[in-house]
Amino acid sequence: MEDINEKILWEGYGLRFRGGTRTRTGLICRTDMGLRELKKPRGSEESLYLAFDVKEQLRKNGFRNISRFYRTLEGEPFYRYDSVLYTLEDVMPSESLPEDSADTFLRGAEVLGQMHHGARGLQSEAARWDGERLPGLYAKRRSELAKIRRRNDKRRNYDAIDLLLIRHYDPFMEQAALAEELLRKGGYQNAVDRAAETGAFCHNAYKGEALRQNEKGEIFVGSFDKCSSELPLADLARYLRRYFKKTASNAEGVAKMLENYGKHQPLSAGDLTILQGMLIYPEKFLRLVNEYYNKRRACVSPAMQERLAAAAKEEENGRILRDIVKKGC
Incomplete structure (x- = not known):
């Protein structure tokens, strides 16, 4: 293995390998x-x-x-070796930012705004x-859920996951439809146009394991x-969803999260409306339902049943968060 790493560093970056330490x-x-730090990234070449x-x-x-x-040596941000992509990065602080208190999330929200x-x-x-x-994705997932429900109704032979879907079908269809409407009211398309013009991006993995802190308490962001x-x-x-899930949060805490973020990245009325749509959309539940039924239901996995039940419970937080943000607008 060291021979491979030595070859990647020399052929890819012109560096001499003197040994290494494996990390997570x-x-x-x-x-x-x-x-x-030599890594195998999870993203695509384009990302x-x-x-x-x-x-x-x-x-x-x-x-x-960061x-x-x-x-x-060829000017690329990654090196390909045997069809595998590698990146070479600065070494990040080793201590992850804990997610066991509201305070760490408040600090994380401010860093997110700064970033x-x-x-x-x-x-x-x-x-x-x-x-x-995003509106297209929301509409597509809602349509897929309706098709799944119709197919199940025709069979009339329900398993445990079918019954779980039936129980949550109406409220989650309503949430998905409301999410689409809130994106429209908030001016999602115009917001995307502005973001493209002024410069913006979405990290997509901003959470505790991607956040590190040094001995001074400074927060570093990885996993781009x-x-x-x-x-x-x-x-x-x-x-915000992660904050609500991990802490004994309340409306005051959510307001403080938005305040800390907004110190650096101000939120307009339209932004807050779009945010409400993103919060109330039952993304995790619909994604897991799609994953399960697209595998043609070879068997009812207890693990999948537990994941779906947990996701359904978690979506309750989305409704609560949306109501908190709405009241604060």
Whole structure:
């Protein structure tokens, strides 16, 4: 294995490998130019090109608590070896930001606002903005759910997951339809156009394991390999949901999260309406339902049943969060 790493570092980056230490995220390499972390990213080539441009823009605008990608000898942000992609990055602090208190989420919300603000001016050839993407996805998933329900009704031979779907079908269909309407009312398409023009991105993995803190308590952001051209509000919605799930949160805490984020990335009335749509949309439940039925239901997996039941319960938080944000508008 060391021979492979040595070859990647030398052929890809012109660095001498002096040994390494395996971590959960990759391999911390000692090289003739200092410490670097070699990783196998989870994203596609396109997302990695976008991630490289995002990081460069963030650093340019003063947001430097990130692990930059090092270019290969050929100028690429990743190296391909035996059809596998590798990235070489700065070594991040080892301590993850805990998600066991409201305070850490409040700090994380402010850093999220700083990061989103730091993307201003971003222009990338890898960006793929689509003002119909999210409304289209919401409508598609709602249509798929209706088809699944009709097929199940024709069979009249329900298993445990069929019954779980029937129990939650009406409220989640209503939530999905309301989410589409809120995106429309908030001006989603216009917001996407503005984001593309002014520079923006969505991290898509902003949570505790992607956030690290050093001995001074400074927060660093990693895991950019799945970022995309989407409204930054999607990151905020997911982080609010995670905050509500992980802590004994309340309306005051949610308001403080929005305040901390808005210090750096102000939220307009339209933004808050779009945010409500993202919060109330039962994304996790619909995704898991689609995953289960697309596998043609070979068997009723207890694990999938538990995941769906947990997701259904979690979607209750979306309704509560949407009501909190609505009252605060």
